Amino acid sequence: MIFNQTEFLFVFLPLTLAAFFAPGLRALRPYTLFIASLIFYSVSGVEHAVVLAIEVAWVYAFTRSKRVVGNRVLLTLAVLPPALALLYYKYLGFLVRTLIGAGLSADETFSLFKAALLPAGISFFTFNLISFAIDRFRGELPEMPPFRRFALFITFFPHLVAGPILRYRDVADGLARLREFTLTNRDAAISIGYICLGLAAKVLVADTLGRIIDPMAHAPGALPPLGAAYVVVAYSFQIYFDFYGYSLVAIGLALLFGIRFPRNFARPYESLNPRDFWRRWHMTLSYWIRDYLYLPLGGNDRYVRNILIVFALCGLWHGAGWNFVAWGLYHAALVIAYHLGRKFWDRLPALLQAAATFVLVSLGWTLFLLDFDGARALLQGLVGLGPATAAPPTAENWMLLGLAALACFGVYPEAMAERATPRGPGDYARTAAFAVLFVVTLLFIDRSQSFIYFRF
Amino acid sequence: MIKPRFFLLTVALLLGLVVAIYIYASASDPFAVATREKQVVLDNSWALAGGKLRHAAQAPRYDIGLFGNSRALDVNAADLGLGASCRFFNFALAGESLRGSVAFLEELAANRKAPRLAVVSIDNFEIQTYANPMFLPALPRWRQALADLGAGIRRADITWREFADMAWRILWNENELAKRPFNIALLRDNLEVLLGIAPATSMTVEPGRGYRDDGSRTQPADVPRAPPPPLPPPQSRQVLGGYLAYDLARLARLSAQGIAIVVYESALDPGNAARSPGRLAQESRERFVAACRAAGLDCHVAPTRLPGDDGLWRDNTHAPAAPLSHYVRGLIADKTAFCRQ
Numbered sequence: 001m002i003f004n005q006t007e008f009l010f011v012f013l014p015l016t017l018a019a020f021f022a023p024g025l026r027a028l029r030p031y032t033l034f035i036a037s038l039i040f041y042s043v044s045g046v047e048h049a050v051v052l053a054i055e056v057a058w059v060y061a062f063t064r065s066k067r068v069v070g071n072r073v074l075l076t077l078a079v080l081p082p083a084l085a086l087l088y089y090k091y092l093g094f095l096v097r098t099l100i101g102a103g104l105s106a107d108e109t110f111s112l113f114k115a116a117l118l119p120a121g122i123s124f125f126t127f128n129l130i131s132f133a134i135d136r137f138r139g140e141l142p143e144m145p146p147f148r149r150f151a152l153f154i155t156f157f158p159h160l161v162a163g164p165i166l167r168y169r170d171v172a173d174g175l176a177r178l179r180e181f182t183l184t185n186r187d188a189a190i191s192i193g194y195i196c197l198g199l200a201a202k203v204l205v206a207d208t209l210g211r212i213i214d215p216m217a218h219a220p221g222a223l224p225p226l227g228a229a230y231v232v233v234a235y236s237f238q239i240y241f242d243f244y245g246y247s248l249v250a251i252g253l254a255l256l257f258g259i260r261f262p263r264n265f266a267r268p269y270e271s272l273n274p275r276d277f278w279r280r281w282h283m284t285l286s287y288w289i290r291d292y293l294y295l296p297l298g299g300n301d302r303y304v305r306n307i308l309i310v311f312a313l314c315g316l317w318h319g320a321g322w323n324f325v326a327w328g329l330y331h332a333a334l335v336i337a338y339h340l341g342r343k344f345w346d347r348l349p350a351l352l353q354a355a356a357t358f359v360l361v362s363l364g365w366t367l368f369l370l371d372f373d374g375a376r377a378l379l380q381g382l383v384g385l386g387p388a389t390a391a392p393p394t395a396e397n398w399m400l401l402g403l404a405a406l407a408c409f410g411v412y413p414e415a416m417a418e419r420a421t422p423r424g425p426g427d428y429a430r431t432a433a434f435a436v437l438f439v440v441t442l443l444f445i446d447r448s449q450s451f452i453y454f455r456f
Numbered sequence: 457m458i459k460p461r462f463f464l465l466t467v468a469l470l471l472g473l474v475v476a477i478y479i480y481a482s483a484s485d486p487f488a489v490a491t492r493e494k495q496v497v498l499d500n501s502w503a504l505a506g507g508k509l510r511h512a513a514q515a516p517r518y519d520i521g522l523f524g525n526s527r528a529l530d531v532n533a534a535d536l537g538l539g540a541s542c543r544f545f546n547f548a549l550a551g552e553s554l555r556g557s558v559a560f561l562e563e564l565a566a567n568r569k570a571p572r573l574a575v576v577s578i579d580n581f582e583i584q585t586y587a588n589p590m591f592l593p594a595l596p597r598w599r600q601a602l603a604d605l606g607a608g609i610r611r612a613d614i615t616w617r618e619f620a621d622m623a624w625r626i627l628w629n630e631n632e633l634a635k636r637p638f639n640i641a642l643l644r645d646n647l648e649v650l651l652g653i654a655p656a657t658s659m660t661v662e663p664g665r666g667y668r669d670d671g672s673r674t675q676p677a678d679v680p681r682a683p684p685p686p687l688p689p690p691q692s693r694q695v696l697g698g699y700l701a702y703d704l705a706r707l708a709r710l711s712a713q714g715i716a717i718v719v720y721e722s723a724l725d726p727g728n729a730a731r732s733p734g735r736l737a738q739e740s741r742e743r744f745v746a747a748c749r750a751a752g753l754d755c756h757v758a759p760t761r762l763p764g765d766d767g768l769w770r771d772n773t774h775a776p777a778a779p780l781s782h783y784v785r786g787l788i789a790d791k792t793a794f795c796r797q
Contacts, residue, residue, distance in 0.1 A: 006635050189458035419457070431459045435466035439474070443640040 001043040002161075003249045004202055004448045012040060013253075016157075020257060022185070029178045030148045033156065033257060039159040041120070048119035055082045055150050059129045063136040064144050069136065078133040088124045089118050094320035100173055121161030123317055127288055128154050132168050141168055149175045158253035162246050162453040164264045164284040174259035181258030193417025194252025194439045201245030201413070203441045203448045205404050209238040212397050212450055216390070217369055221377035224388035228381035230397065235369050236362035240269065242452045243282070248413060269361075269408055272353040274334035274343055289314055303339065308332045318368070323375070327367035334360055392434055416447040471638075477646045478637035487511040487545075487669055505591030507550045508671060509563075512547065517569050519795055520788065524548040525585075527722040527774055532672035535781030536788075537675050542795030546671035547569070549591055554578045556589035558703050559600055563592070565655030565710055573716040573791055575784060580722045581740040582733065583773055584690040586700070588622075588629045597633075598737065601626045607702045614698030622697060664786035675777060676708040680768050687728045687772040695740040701747035708751035718787050719748065723780070725769040729760045756787060 001008050016036040020029055042049040062068070064076035087095075125151045132150070135141045145153070145168070146153045153168055153175060154160075174181075216223060216231050223231065247264040268281035279285050289310050308329065315328020338345055345353065366375040380386045393401075460621065487507060503612040519542050524533050538544050547560055557576050564570040579585040588604075589597065608619030637643075667673055704719070711717045721744070723729060733741065741757055748755035762779035763786065769776060775783075 006638070007631065008633075011631075074582070185460060186457065188460040192458050192460060192463055298585060427457055427459055430457075431462045432466050434458055435463050435470060438463075438467055439470040440640075442471070442638050443643060446635065446639050 001040050002450055003253075004199060004445055004451075006400060006442070006445060008040075009442075012036070017256065026179055029153050029181075030175070033178070034152050036146065037152070037155040037157040037160060041155065041160060044120050051085060051119055051320065052125065052155065055085060055125075055129060056154050058082070060147055060150050063133050066144075068133075068136050069139045072137075075133055075137040078136075079130050082126045084130045086122055089122055091316075091320045098322075100356075102204070124163045124165055124294040125154055125160060127285075131165070131292060133290060135168060145172070145175070156254070156259070158213050158250040158259075159261060162250070162451055163282075164247060164250065164261050165288050166261070166284065167288075170262055171254075171259050171315055174257075176337040178258060181431040181440075183258070187255055187258075188389065190354035190417050191252040191255040192434065194248045194255065194299075194413075196252075196434045196441070197417060198245045198248030198252060198288070199441045199445075200437050201241040201248065201407070203444050203452065205407055206238045206240075206245060206452075207448045209234045209398055209404055211447070212393070212400065213238060215367075216393075217374070217378075220370060220381060221386050222388070223378065223386060224390065224392050225382055225384050226384070226392045227388075227390055228378050230393040230401065231369075231378060232362050232366060232382065232402070234401050236358070236365050237401070237408060238267075238366055239368065239452055240265075240408065241404065246258075246451045246453060248417075252417070263414070269358050270354055271357050271361075272350060273338045273342070273357055274360065275333065275338055277357055278335070285314070285317075304336055307335055307339075311335070313454050318434070321371075323367045323371055325370070327364055330364050331368065334364075462716050466663055474643060475637050477643060477650060480650070482542070487671060488514070489668070490726060501596075504569045504667070507551075507667075508547055508549060509560075509591065509593075511545075511671070512560075512564055512569050513567065513570075515545070516543075518543045518545045518571040520544045520560050520573045520575065520792065521564075521571030522546045522548055522575045522577070522784070524557070524722070525552045525579070526550040526673075527579060528577035528780075529673040530675060530775075530777035531784055532668060532777065533670045536779055538792065538795060542792060544670055546673075548577065548671070552589060552591060553585050553587050553702055554700070555587060558589060558706050559589045559592055559596070559713070561710060561742065562706065563596060565713060565715065569747060570710065570713075570715050572794060573709070573718070573788060575788060576717060576719045577722050578719060578775060580746070581695060581737040581744070582690065582724060582728070584694040584740070585697040590629065590633065596625065597629075601630075603725055604699070604702075607699070611702060613701050614696075618696040618698045622699060669710050672777075675770075678771055683727050683767045684725050684769050684772045686731075687724065689734050690736055693736050695736075695743075697740065697743040700740070700743055701750070704744075704747045704751045704753060704755075708753055711753065716791050718754045718756070720756040720784070720787055723758050723762050723775050723783070725762050725772050725775075726765060726767045728772050729758065759783060 003009075013209060016032070019025060019032045019036070020334065025032060029179050033224035038049050038053070041052060055416075058081050059078050062074055065074070068074045128359075132141070132153070136144070150168075153166065153171060156171075159166060183392070213231055213234050216227060216233075220228070220231065244265045251261045251263075262284055264282060264284050264285065266280040268277055271280050288386070294306055294310045297309060299306065311332035312325055313328070313329040314331075315324040315326070318324045363379075370378060377386065381388065488511065520536075520538065521544070525548055529550060531546055531548075533542075533544040536544060547557075547564075549556055549560070552560075554576070554645055557578075561570055561574055561576070589600070592600065604622050605619070608614045608622055614622075626630060707717050707719065721741070744755065745757065762775055763782045765776070765779040
């Protein structure tokens with residue numbers, strides 16, 4: 001199930017809220033949410049929900065004892081099955097293709113893969129499981145939560161399939177107070193704001209751009225320079241509003257149940273340099289990589305080596321393909337280049353720094369959108385080396401891109417959702433505006449696509 | 457700050473407005489303005505269903521009506537050779553199945569608009585199409601859903617599995633239909649109609665793919681040059697045998713009210729019709745024949761070849777208009793005496 005589905009908005013969510021807030025069921029709230037989350041996940045495949053449930057039970061079983069603190073054997077036993085499941089579902093085909101031959105598909109090599117569809121969000125919940133086990137190993141979680149709370153931490157539907165990637169301590173208080181939680185008007189208002197703006201970002205902006213880009217990206221070699229530039233910039237906005245929209249909805253949904261998720265984005269396209277970008281884009285992944293990979297590798301002590309390793313792995317986390325690894329290494333190169341030339345870079349005007357960062361990041365997304373051949377063809381088109389047989393973007397396309405840019409740089413969704421204004425008639429106008437935005441979004445929802453980050 | 461209750465109220469009002477526009481925008485009868493030469497173009501199956509429902513409500517009772525789906529849509533009054541004294545209308549709705557035809561006929565009968573002779577096309581059992589009607593307005597649809605569930609409990613020939621399958625299909629249908637009004641293009645079209653800035657239907661004077669005044673559809677003039685390839689076998693059983701018998705019993709009830717009814721299984725292209733039937737088709741067909749006999753209905757299994765058929769079909773299941781019309785003409789030849797009175 002996905003957030004931009006009417007079944008989710010008008011059936012699953014109201015029923016879950018009704019069961020959660022039912023007066024006689026207060027004591028059962030953790031179980032209600034756990035069962036609802038499993039139903040949410042099972043819609044895309046019951047067998048995947050079984051895999052998830054087994055992993056949850058396994059990690060809990062091996063981390064519940066106090067003996068796990070400092071015990072590498074128990075840590076390894078705890079994280080190995082989730083890691084192997086991730087390897088099997090996501091990377092084995094890629095490994096086989098890489099090791100045996102580029103021309104072979106996984107299906108041709110092992111019939112085993114034919115039935116092994118990638119469980120939605122496996123990269124996200126595996127990271128949540130691993131972070132929990134490592135926190136227990138490090139002694140950073142001295143109190144083992146009850147199983148129901150741990151299971152809900154992993155499976156809680158707002159973050160299950162595309163994050164934010166959580167650490168247990170991020171949500172421990174909210175999970176512990178589920179039974180006492182009362183939804184205030186203020187929390188409901190903020191939640192509605194996040195959900196409306198997130199859905200609008202996804203359905204109205206990201207999907208609209210996606211419908212323009214898709215046919216252009218099918219034949220990137222035929223694009224004229226303006227068309228190629230359009231694809232590069234429009235995809236940059238599309239992927240941002242797609243994932244940012246998801247994150248806003250996730251934050252809003254969690255708040256309805258009394259749980260505060262950390263922010264995942266902080267206006268990344270206003271970053272002043274590539275390093276700054278990674279502090280603002282998919283922040284929960286960046287912090288996870290920093291805490292569980294970069295620092296254990298030695299952190300800044302071996303800066304260049306560690307940056308190359310973590311960004312290559314970050315690319316691989318996003319997708320099982322060399323184009324994703326190349327994307328990660330491209331960002332590693334940007335970060336290292338900035339590190340080496342920061343004295344020069346930081347003296348540039350801020351606007352130029354931000355513009356240059358935006359262009360460099362947007363060029364990198366081409367490796368997300370296309371394979372190597374497609375990306376090369378697009379870049380050739382961009383510099384005028386392609387045949388340029390395709391039509392350039394229309395005025396309407398440019399206008400929509402302009403609106404997306406306006407939404408990106410001129411709208412502050414978190415501030416709009418969280419703003420507490422004094423009571424007055426303005427509240428009603430503001431509420432009506434949000435209601436209209438929500439209904440307009442619904443009118444476009446039938447043509448909405450799945451979230452890009454669900455693939456990861 | 458957003459007012460949560462006011463937000464929910466405003467959203468509910470706006471959604472209600474969208475649904476109201478969806479319901480009330482198309483109130484005209486497109487077939488009243490069509491002729492044989494000047495066809496009416498209806499953009500999608502919803503528009504067709506709505507148009508035929510409204511036409512049925514507004515036009516006098518017909519002598520002969522044909523019910524079915526796209527496989528019966530091309531049958532027209534001229535090819536049937538009925539003459540001016542016999543009023544014919546093709547009530548077939550693209551995308552529907554036998555369940556839709558029975559429901560449509562029941563609706564007409566309830567409003568005293570059922571034709572004197574109803575010819576009902578049921579899809580060839582090789583393709584296993586059997587679904588709940590999508591075109592009915594909410595109240596009759598829910599009434600039918602309750603009746604279907606009641607029949608599942610009451611009738612011994614409907615298995616629990618078929619009952620559960622039917623319950624799921626009802627939910628699926630309702631979910632799909634609930635989503636239908638929430639479509640920006642549809643809303644825009646409906647608003648244009650409501651505001652009087654666009655006609656309810658667009659007309660074409662060129663012979664092409666549109667609907668004639670008798671409800672039948674024209675086909676493009678190009679003729680395929682080769683027979684279609686073999687029909688792929690059905691993926692799963694769709695025809696629910698117990699409910700098929702129940703639907704035929706519903707037709708028998710209408711027949712008892714004085715409506716003459718002929719049911720025929722649609723043809724396959726001659727190449728596929730000559731092949732041995734698949735297991736699912738064989739089982740469904742045997743059930744069909746037995747249920748027809750029990751209900752006392754005039755039923756016909758699929759012919760192996762239509763009269764005058766050259767085998768050049770556009771696909772495996774949609775017969776060319778002329779041979780199909782000739783076939784239907786043969787089925788009703790001895791039942792149209794009232795037209796000459």
